[in-house]
Amino acid sequence: MITLRGLSIPKKIVVITVIVSAAALLLASAALIGYDYIAARRDLRVGTTTLAQIVADEVTAAVSFNDRNAALDTLNALRSEPSLVQACVYSEMRLFAGHTFAGATACPPSPLPASRTADLSIIAAPIQLKGKNIGSVVLTATLGPTYGRLRLEIAITTVILALSVAFAFGLAARLHKIVSEPILKLARTADQVSRSKDYSVQVNRQNTDELGILVDSFNEMMRQIRARDADLQARTTALEAANQELRKTAKMKDEFLATLSHELRTPLTSIFGWISLLKTGKLDDDKARQALNVIDRNARTQMQLVEDLLDVSEIVTGKLKITPRWTTAKAIIDPAVDTIRPAAEAKQIRIVQQIANPEEPVFADHERIQQVIWNLLINAIKFSEMQSEIRVEGDRVGSAYQIRVSDNGEGIDPDFAPHLFERFTQADSSSTRRHGGLGLGLAIVRHIVESHGGSVSAFSKGKGLGASFTVSLPIPERSSSSGGDAT
Amino acid sequence: MLPAVNWTRYRVWLAASGLLGGLIAASVLYAEQPQQAEYQVKAAFLYNFAKFVEWPPRAFPTPSAPFSICLMSDPFDGALDKITQGEVLDGHPLVIRRIRSAEDVSSCQMVYLAASDGTRAPEIVKQADAHPVLTVGESDNFISSGGIIRFVQIGGRIRFQINPDAAARASLRLSSKLLRLAEIVRSSAGELQ
Numbered sequence: 235m236i237t238l239r240g241l242s243i244p245k246k247i248v249v250i251t252v253i254v255s256a257a258a259l260l261l262a263s264a265a266l267i268g269y270d271y272i273a274a275r276r277d278l279r280v281g282t283t284t285l286a287q288i289v290a291d292e293v294t295a296a297v298s299f300n301d302r303n304a305a306l307d308t309l310n311a312l313r314s315e316p317s318l319v320q321a322c323v324y325s326e327m328r329l330f331a332g333h334t335f336a337g338a339t340a341c342p343p344s345p346l347p348a349s350r351t352a353d354l355s356i357i358a359a360p361i362q363l364k365g366k367n368i369g370s371v372v373l374t375a376t377l378g379p380t381y382g383r384l385r386l387e388i389a390i391t392t393v394i395l396a397l398s399v400a401f402a403f404g405l406a407a408r409l410h411k412i413v414s415e416p417i418l419k420l421a422r423t424a425d426q427v428s429r430s431k432d433y434s435v436q437v438n439r440q441n442t443d444e445l446g447i448l449v450d451s452f453n454e455m456m457r458q459i460r461a462r463d464a465d466l467q468a469r470t471t472a473l474e475a476a477n478q479e480l481r482k483t484a485k486m487k488d489e490f491l492a493t494l495s496h497e498l499r500t501p502l503t504s505i506f507g508w509i510s511l512l513k514t515g516k517l518d519d520d521k522a523r524q525a526l527n528v529i530d531r532n533a534r535t536q537m538q539l540v541e542d543l544l545d546v547s548e549i550v551t552g553k554l555k556i557t558p559r560w561t562t563a564k565a566i567i568d569p570a571v572d573t574i575r576p577a578a579e580a581k582q583i584r585i586v587q588q589i590a591n592p593e594e595p596v597f598a599d600h601e602r603i604q605q606v607i608w609n610l611l612i613n614a615i616k617f618s619e620m621q622s623e624i625r626v627e628g629d630r631v632g633s634a635y636q637i638r639v640s641d642n643g644e645g646i647d648p649d650f651a652p653h654l655f656e657r658f659t660q661a662d663s664s665s666t667r668r669h670g671g672l673g674l675g676l677a678i679v680r681h682i683v684e685s686h687g688g689s690v691s692a693f694s695k696g697k698g699l700g701a702s703f704t705v706s707l708p709i710p711e712r713s714s715s716s717g718g719d720a721t
Numbered sequence: 722m723l724p725a726v727n728w729t730r731y732r733v734w735l736a737a738s739g740l741l742g743g744l745i746a747a748s749v750l751y752a753e754q755p756q757q758a759e760y761q762v763k764a765a766f767l768y769n770f771a772k773f774v775e776w777p778p779r780a781f782p783t784p785s786a787p788f789s790i791c792l793m794s795d796p797f798d799g800a801l802d803k804i805t806q807g808e809v810l811d812g813h814p815l816v817i818r819r820i821r822s823a824e825d826v827s828s829c830q831m832v833y834l835a836a837s838d839g840t841r842a843p844e845i846v847k848q849a850d851a852h853p854v855l856t857v858g859e860s861d862n863f864i865s866s867g868g869i870i871r872f873v874q875i876g877g878r879i880r881f882q883i884n885p886d887a888a889a890r891a892s893l894r895l896s897s898k899l900l901r902l903a904e905i906v907r908s909s910a911g912e913l914q
Contacts, residue, residue: 295898298769299881300762304902364772364810 244414251406256399263391267384274380278317279355282375285315286359289323290371297325297361297369309333312373319354320374323361330369338374345372353377416445420452433459486657493673497539501532542674546657549681556599556685560712563628563635564592566600570607571626574615582621585611590629597710602682606690609675610639610703617643617701633709634688640702646694654692655680683707762879763872764801767833767857770870771810773899777892780830780853781813788813791820791829793838793845823848834858834868842866853892864906869893873904882906 238249289308296304309321309331322332322341332341348358353376361369423437433456439449508525511517517525548554571585578585596603607626614624618641625640646654657677676690683690687708694701767790781788788810790801805815818829823841826832826849834842836859843866846856856868863871869887873880883903888895 292898295773295896295902298772299766299899299902301902363769 242414243417244410247410247414248403248406251410252399252403255402256395259395259398263395267387267391270387271380271384274384275355275377278375278377278380279350279357282317282355282357282373283359285312285318286357286371286373289321289373290359290361293323293331293371294361294363294368297323297330298363300325302331305331306333316379317375317377318373319376320372322372323369324372325361325369341372345370346374353381413445416441416449420445420449424452427456433463490673494539494543498536501536504532505529542678545678546674549678554681554685556602556682558597558599558686560595560597561600562592563589563594563596563637566596566598566603567592567607567626567628567637570604570611573604573608574611577612578615578624581615581618583615583618584621584623586623586625588625588627590627592628594628594630594635595709595712596635596707598686598707599682603686603705603707606679606682606705607637607639609679610705613675613703614639614641614643614701617641617645619643630709631706634706635709636704636706638702638704640700642700644701645697645699646692646701647697648694651692651694655690679703679705758800759874759879760797761800764797764804766872766879766881767801767831768804768808768815770855770857770899771815771831773896774855774888775894775896776830776855777853785812785814787816788831789816789818789829790831790833791818791826792833792835793820793841794835795819796835796837826854827852829854831855831857834860834863836860842868850887850890855891855893856887870903871906880904 238246241249289312292308293305296302296308305323309323310333312318312321312333313335318335319338320332320334320341322345323330324345327344329341329343334340345358346356349356355375355377356372357375358370358372360367361371420437423435427433427435435456436453437449439446439453441449505528508529512522512525545554567587567589571587575585611624611626618624622642625638627636627638627640629636655676657674680690683705688706690703690705692701692703771788771790790805792801795801802817805817808815813830818825820826820829820832823845826845829849830853832845832849832854834845834856838845838858839860842858842860842863846858846863846867849856850867855870857870857872858868859872864882864884864887867884867887869884869891871882871884873882881903882905883895883900884906885895885900886907
């Protein structure tokens with residue numbers, strides 16, 4: 235059994251089948267042969283007894299009339315009975331006639347008592363005449379022929395047994411697949427999975443029995459592993475993305491800090507320079523005025539930076555308040571253009587204003603929308619060449635009022651376009667960049683416009699081909715109760 | 722209970738060998754038989770004949786009537802009396818009777834006619850012919866004169882001839898076992914069958 239335990243399942247099935255068949259056949263054969271032996275012994279005893287009785291009857295006259303030849307003739311007729319070795323007729327207690335077969339010893343002079351040994355049966359029958367015993371017939375029968383037959387039977391049975399076991403082996407060798415094949419397939423698949431870590435493998439289900447259930451369970455387990463893997467993968471991807479975002483944000487903040495310190499220091503350098511020149515008191519009036527102008531402009535620039543920072547801070551913390559009221563397109567566009575004009579003139583840039591319907595009512599936070607336009611114009615001036623032209627257009631389109639600021643400047647790199655309105659981003663973030671600023675302007679623009687329920691979009695034919703920014707502000711239905719303010 | 726096939730087989734064998742044996746026994750005899758006084762053997766044979774022959778019921782006036790073995794002259798010197806002394810056959814006590822005339826034969830079941838009875842024997846046989854009487858004799862012409870069993874001596878052994886026709890006339894049924902041991906002789910020709 236211990237050796238059997240180490241065998242593979244197909245071999246186990248084959249070995250068990252062969253053992254069971256052999257055991258069943260062996261048992262059946264042993265029972266049959268055993269029964270044959272017992273039956274043969276009984277038949278021999280019964281048959282010999284009958285024969286002795288018949289012979290006793292037949293030799294009655296021969297014994298009565300002392301005719302030994304007649305008795306011998308009768309005994310001679312028994313020669314065809316293979317089991318007989320000795321047939322003796324006794325008159326009274328004396329041997330009257332005897333016949334022996336196949337070289338057996340002669341009849342003893344007086345009758346032997348009936349007896350049985352392993353292979354000899356001695357059977358006696360009385361010779362009776364008119365109720366009187368006048369002698370006896372003693373037959374000795376051997377089990378020799380029976381043993382011969384049994385030996386033949388055992389030989390035949392052994393051959394049949396061998397053939398049956400061989401047949402059972404052949405049959406089992408083929409039929410074991412019904413049970414073992416699905417198990418082996420499953421085992422091979424499981425092995426393959428554990429080796430290759432490929433959890434996409436499925437096993438075909440062929441049986442509806444317990445093996446089928448096993449296959450189903452296996453497939454279900456594989457499916458769950460796959461589902462978990464996919465889940466894990468998704469979470470990992472998400473975490474990586476978040477991580478990357480964090481890294482990007484951190485980098486952006488670092489860059490922003492560098493930019494911020496640079497931007498804050500640049501005006502101060504200029505301011506301190508001119509202040510030290512003024513302190514000498516050697517400057518003439520013209521130079522002094524110029525110095526004050528430069529100091530004023532740089533202070534304003536710095537002021538603007540700080541305000542932008544405050545705005546962004548308010549946007550981030552959600553404290554930026556938009557208070558729209560009814561006004562006109564002209565009322566919000568003109569002051570913004572006027573404010574920026576000196577900066578434009580400094581670069582000899584012409585600002586072309588083209589407002590289709592200046593009195594068109596617009597529902598907006600006056601100062602914030604001015605800030606939006608001002609920001610867009612600052613950008614346009616910043617990225618425009620000297621002596622170029624900037625167009626400011628306004629028109630109603632559907633239920634919205636559109637303000638467009640276009641320039642012929644550097645344009646927008648298509649790669650940078652998607653990040654245009656994000657905070658702290660500038661197309662050129664290197665420390666050697668040509669243009670100042672913190673990259674907050676367009677983010678503030680977008681936030682303000684969107685807070686109005688509107689949208690802002692940028693368009694550029696490409697780098698060096700100019701850019702145009704369009705702000706679209708929705709014009710709500712003007713209700714009668716509205717006094718101009720809306721909250 | 723008995724194995725029928727075997728039984729039948731042995732019956733056929735035994736019957737065949739019995740017929741053959743009867744012929745052989747009557748014709749071929751050996752001198753092995755112990756020499757006994759001739760009449761002592763014959764007395765035993767007479768008694769044994771009674772056991773292998775069946776008499777019709779009318780042979781006996783009553784179921785317990787004696788079985789009479791009748792003799793004219795007695796060559797047995799008391800041997801027959803000694804053998805049959807006190808014996809009972811099928812309810813009939815055996816008795817030995819001496820008869821004087823042929824008329825007495827009708828009340829006998831068996832009659833023994835010795836060689837010394839000479840010319841009276843055929844007369845008694847003739848008288849017995851119509852009755853169920855087993856006639857046993859030893860004269861040469863005993864069978865041809867109508868007797869049923871005749872003792873013969875071959876090679877010093879006592880054997881017997883049987884005339885079945887005479888037995889049939891006497892309404893006697895002779896056992897086949899007895900016939901098998903005998904030489905069968907027909908009264909008309911007295912020849913071997």
